[in-house]
Amino acid sequence: MSADLFNKKGYAGTAISEILDAAGYSKGALYRTFVDKDELSLEAFKYNLGKLQRGLIQNVHSKKSAISKLLAIPDFYINNRVEQIIPGGCPILNTAIEVDDTNPHMNEVVKQAFSSWKNLIIEIVDMGKSNNEFNQELNAEELAFYIVATIEGSITLAKTFKQKYILNNNMKRLKKNIQESV
Numbered sequence: 001m002s003a004d005l006f007n008k009k010g011y012a013g014t015a016i017s018e019i020l021d022a023a024g025y026s027k028g029a030l031y032r033t034f035v036d037k038d039e040l041s042l043e044a045f046k047y048n049l050g051k052l053q054r055g056l057i058q059n060v061h062s063k064k065s066a067i068s069k070l071l072a073i074p075d076f077y078i079n080n081r082v083e084q085i086i087p088g089g090c091p092i093l094n095t096a097i098e099v100d101d102t103n104p105h106m107n108e109v110v111k112q113a114f115s116s117w118k119n120l121i122i123e124i125v126d127m128g129k130s131n132n133e134f135n136q137e138l139n140a141e142e143l144a145f146y147i148v149a150t151i152e153g154s155i156t157l158a159k160t161f162k163q164k165y166i167l168n169n170n171m172k173r174l175k176k177n178i179q180e181s182v
Contacts, residue, residue, distance in 0.1 A: 066128030
């Protein structure tokens with residue numbers, strides 16, 4: 001419950017009293033489990049991130065070829081509403097925007113999450129190169145950052161305008177761009 005609250009309202013915007021009400025905890029029980037709100041925030045982020053990553057990675061690993069693994073990433077966002085997996089939207093994006101200038105430790109955790117996603121894509125591209133599915137000149141890191149940025153930007157626009165078609169259309173375009181790039 002507190003993970004959903006943090007993802008919807010932000011870490012700074014969520015009061016301890018709201019967390020206690022949502023979780024049904026007393027203040028004492030909360031502070032016996034977590035040192036402070038920052039620790040609770042970090043654990044809530046990790047929990048939400050894990051939910052998202054499990055779905056995405058399962059989708060990718062269910063495919064055999066490198067191109068199908070790469071295309072499984074935008075397919076995941078076409079076939080799943082992020083808000084259904086995690087109320088409030090993408091925890092990486094939400095947290096990145098909130099903590100980039102305010103919480104250096106949490107910002108490092110967010111950077112690790114982005115890096116993990118980027119590295120997954122790089123591994124797929126390297127697999128595609130070694131299998132001769134992909135152009136040997138393909139810059140894996142450049143493609144990875146492009147894919148991540150396109151997905152996160154599309155989630156932002158779809159959420160802002162409350163129009164899922166924005167995300168779907170951009171993911172279809174991303175798939176086409178990936179196929180043309182590799």
